[in-house]
Amino acid sequence: MFALRCCLAAALLAVGSCHATAAEPAKSVFLEELTWTEVRDALAVGKTTVIVPVGGTEQSGPQIVLGKHNARARALAGRIAASLGNAIVAPVIAYVPEGSITPPSGHMRFAGTISIPDAAFEATLEGAARSFRQHGFRDIVLIGDHGGYQKSLARVAARLDREWAATPVRVHAIEEYYLAADRGFAELLRKQGLSDAEIGKHAGAADTSLALAVDAQLVRSERLHDGSALGAAEGVSGDPRRASVAAGRAGLDLIVARTRDAIQREVARR
Numbered sequence: 001m002f003a004l005r006c007c008l009a010a011a012l013l014a015v016g017s018c019h020a021t022a023a024e025p026a027k028s029v030f031l032e033e034l035t036w037t038e039v040r041d042a043l044a045v046g047k048t049t050v051i052v053p054v055g056g057t058e059q060s061g062p063q064i065v066l067g068k069h070n071a072r073a074r075a076l077a078g079r080i081a082a083s084l085g086n087a088i089v090a091p092v093i094a095y096v097p098e099g100s101i102t103p104p105s106g107h108m109r110f111a112g113t114i115s116i117p118d119a120a121f122e123a124t125l126e127g128a129a130r131s132f133r134q135h136g137f138r139d140i141v142l143i144g145d146h147g148g149y150q151k152s153l154a155r156v157a158a159r160l161d162r163e164w165a166a167t168p169v170r171v172h173a174i175e176e177y178y179l180a181a182d183r184g185f186a187e188l189l190r191k192q193g194l195s196d197a198e199i200g201k202h203a204g205a206a207d208t209s210l211a212l213a214v215d216a217q218l219v220r221s222e223r224l225h226d227g228s229a230l231g232a233a234e235g236v237s238g239d240p241r242r243a244s245v246a247a248g249r250a251g252l253d254l255i256v257a258r259t260r261d262a263i264q265r266e267v268a269r270r
Contacts, residue, residue, distance in 0.1 A: 027042070029078055029081040029082055029087065029088055029089050030074075030078060030088075030089050031050070031088050031089060031090050031091065032091050034088075039088065039135070042088060043135065043136045043137070046086055047086050047087065047088055048086065048136065048137050048138040048139065049081075049084060049086050049087040049088070049137065049138070049139040049140075049141060049263075049267070050087065050088050050089070050090055050132045050137045050139070050140055050141065051077045051080060051081055051087055051088070051089045051090065051141045051143060052090045052093065052125070052128055052129070052132075052140065052141065052142050052143070053073035053074055053076070053077035053089065053090070053092045053093070053143055053145070054073060054092070054093045054096060054125075054142065054143065054144040054145065054146070054149065054153065055067070055069035055070035055071075055072070055073040055074070055092045055093065055094050055096070055145050055146070056069040056070070056094065056095075056096040056098065056145065056146040056148075056149075057069070057070065057094050057095065057096075057098075057112070057113065057114040058098050058107040058110075058112075058113045058114075058146075059107050059110035059111075059112060059113050059203075059235045060202065060203040060207060060211075060235065061202075061203035061223075061230055061234050061235045061236040061240070062220065062223055062230065062234050062235070062236075063203070063208060063219055063220045063221075063223035063224060063230070063236075063240055064203055064207065064208060064211050064218060064219055064220075065211075065218050065219075066112045066113070067094070067218075068207070068211050068218055069094075069145040069146050070092045070094045070145075071211075071214055071215060071218055072145055072210060072211065072214050073092050073143065073144075073145040074089070074092045075214045075215075075252075076143075076145075076177075076214075076252065076255055076256060076259070077089045077092075077143060079252070079256045080143075080256050080259050080260050080263070083256060083257075083260045084260055084263060084264070087141070088137075090128060090132070093121075093124060093125070093128075094114075095114055095116050095121070095124070096115075096116065096121055096146060096148070096149050097115055097116060097117065097118050097121050097148060097149055097152070098113050098114065098115035098116075098148065099115055099148075100115075101115050107235070110235050118149075118152055121149060121152055122152050122155065122156050125142065125152070125153070125156045126156055126159075126160065129156070129160055129171055130160075133164070133167075133169045137169070138168055138169050138170070139169075139170055139172060139263075139266075139267050139270070140160075140169070140170070140171045140172065141171075141172045141174055141263055141266075142156070142157060142171065142172065142173045142174065143174050143177040143178075143259060144173075144177065144178055145177075145178070145181070146178075147178060147182065150173075150175060150178055153173040153175075154173045154175070156171065156173070157171040157172060157173040158173075168270075170266075170267075170270045172263065172266040172267070174259060174262050174263055174266065176258050176259055176261075176262035177255065177258075177259040177262070179258075180254055180255040180258040180259060181210070181251070181255050184254050184255070184258060185206055185210070185251040185254060185255070186199050186206055188247075188250060188251060188254060189205065189206060189209075189247060189251075192247060194242060194247075197238065197239060198238060198239040198241075198242055199238055200236070200237045200238010200239065200240075201237040201238065202235070202236065202237040202238065203230075203235060203236040203237065203238065203240060204236065204237060204238015204239055204240055204243075205238055205239060205240050205241075205242055205243045205247075206238065206243075206251070207238070207240070208224070208240035208243035208248075209243040209244055209245070209247040209248035209251060210248045210251050210252065211248070212243060212244065212245045212248045213245050213247075213248025213249045213251065213252050214248070214252070216245070219243075223240075224240055224241050224243060225241075227241075229241075
């Protein structure tokens with residue numbers, strides 16, 4: 001009887017152990033949520049693509065928080081990495097060129113926007129890329145959520161690719177990410193009945209819909225429903241009042257699919 005009880009206890013422990021193992025969550029795709037040994041082991045099994053999401057800290061009207069680009073770039077990069085299956089996401093670069101500081105121009109005219117020189121920005125990208133190459137990443141992917149620094153991403157990628165031409169490492173500046181968020185999403189919204197005046201170029205229905213879909217807390221919804229039109233004086237180009245989570249989700253799906261396909265094409269060319 002004692003032996004039977006021991007066998008039953010051992011069996012129950014084994015079943016419990018199996019359930020615990022099965023219930024363990026998958027490792028995160030975000031570098032900053034992994035230990036160094038987890039990154040080492042991920043590289044060893046072929047996760048040799050790293051996505052460097054670039055955001056920015058700038059005003060987006062009185063209805064969207066200053067960190068919109070950072071939150072959006074991180075969320076989208078995570079989905080893109082999961083879709084690729086062999087990628088890890090670096091921390092978001094939140095300090096980017098936003099124009100003249102003194103005298104202030106563009107978004108720097110609004111409190112909270114942060115701007116750094118182009119040279120400092122490109123040096124940061126280069127330092128990150130060199131770090132990833134040192135650790136064994138082979139494909140370093142730059143995606144930028146803001147239009148103003150797309151040329152900097154391309155310059156850094158071209159410069160490092162020339163330097164590393166004799167190695168298997170490549171840097172990819174994926175412009176399709178920004179084009180999908182800008183032009184592709186605008187076309188989708190037009191098909192849903194929104195006008196160009198509503199879609200806007202900054203903090204309009206397009207920007208606001210994407211922010212709502214990423215995290216509703218990024219948007220001050222009361223500013224959308226009080227009936228007040230927002231304009232250039234408030235930092236808005238467009239009309240965000242018809243922004244919606246549903247439209248934003250469709251936009252996120254579009255950006256993820258187009259960016260994933262563009263990355264796969266670029267890596268295949270290598």
